[in-house]
Amino acid sequence: MRLSRPFFQLPLLFDVARLQAEVAALPPEAWVAHPDQVPGNSAARLISVDGAETDAVHGRMAPTPWLEAMPYLKQVLAGFGVVWSRSRLMRLAPGAGVPEHADINYHWHTRVRLHIPVLTWPEVRFHCDGEAVHMGAGEAWVFDNWRRHHVENNASGERIHLVADTTGTAAFWRFVQAAPPPRAQWRKVGWDPNADHPLLTEVNPRSPIMPAAEVQWLLDDLRAELVAAVDGPEAPARIGRFGQLLECFALDWRQLCALHGVDGVAASEFQRLAMAIREAARPLSEGLVMRTNGVSALLVLEKRVLQHLVAEDAARQREGLS
Known part of the structure; x- marks a missing residue:
């Protein structure tokens, strides 16, 4: 989705230890190779068509068994109050990267990617249209993926981000685009056993003929x-x-x-x-x-x-x- 600038950081902070514990509990078989076979890139599917092991973007989205086993991460997504499309944990091996590209496919014309780093290092850099940032663990970011962008993991450890796709509600976009308060005033979002926000997922069947x-x-x-x-x-x-x-x-x-x-x-x-x-x-x-x-x-x-x-x-x- 085209945005007014390369990066937006949301004034939210999530429980890093709890996120990392839930991700660490995933079995090895949860992780699959990148659909384009990019070296050093792998993912665990969290929301997919019918909750299945697929990277398709058309169909009825549902949580996968991996997401169902991660109650805090599921609560994090539900708490945004938006409708989620395909969403995954994206892992970069030490020394690996995401080659420079722009997201030009139909899916991306109306969707943005929310990034919440779960495991990261100071040496990890996200580049977009000439700007570079380090997305810290537990933070929340969106970026303009219509611009050229790439990622470098120059650390000795792997990098894992929660990466979730949404079109976003009006309230979501007002929140993204508002001037953030000082970091000390950012909202800390911990585990809430009484939270009852539903996880909203897309029903996105492909029209036989585009209108x-x-x-x-x-x-x-x-x-x-x-x-x-x-x-x-x-x-x-x-x-x-x-x-x-x-x-x-x-x-x-x-x-x-x-x-x-x-x-x-x-x-x-x-x-x-x-x-x-x-x-x-x-x-x-x-x-x-x-x-x-x-x-x-x-x-x-x-x-x-x-x-x-x-x-x-x-x-x-x-x-x-x-």
Whole structure:
């Protein structure tokens, strides 16, 4: 999610000893390799689709057995009063890191990642858009993951963060963006055996066809970030041609939605239109990138929009093909 600055620290302090004790009690089989096989990166899934061992982001989210075995950590999440999407404990081995990247996928357009360090060291640094911070154990942070960011663990011990995804309520965002009081006045959030906050989790099934209004919204946002990687006299014309292509696509998608609806009827027609825009975009997008992070405009179009226009499995079921 795009934010007004790279980092926000929330004025909260959690019980580090209790967090560490619950995480230390996890069995070795709770930890799995990073889905992209990034060396030295592993995770324990806490909230996932159906509470299962999966990294999917579409579906009914639920706590995993690992989270159910950690009452304080579950209480920490529930206490924010927001709806949580996929959430994990993220572990970095000594000397490992997270390579520089920007989160451009559809999932991240409306979601932010809350970080609560559980086990960390002064040598661990989180970099985002030229700024670097050390997130201390028991603190709470969010950051702008649309900007380029990376993490370095130069310590001799492993680093473990609770990393939880949410869109956030209005109250959550007011809290994040408010000027924090002096650290001595930050709220200490300990274990409360009488707390009864429910853990709210997403019900996020994938629509068979992406609605026209959402397509327009995503494309308008992409167009607002368009710049040429190398400025020159031809840059405005190239940006204009690519922007016009996106606008024409949005209009044609709206017409198909008006004709067929979005429940998967005539999915093949939507797929043909998506394939046509993919082919047309390749030459027109050459040399165009996102202003904030320098990522290829074509890659963002693919990852944020095109891959999510038609849910193929749902479409096949609707048309009786599976």
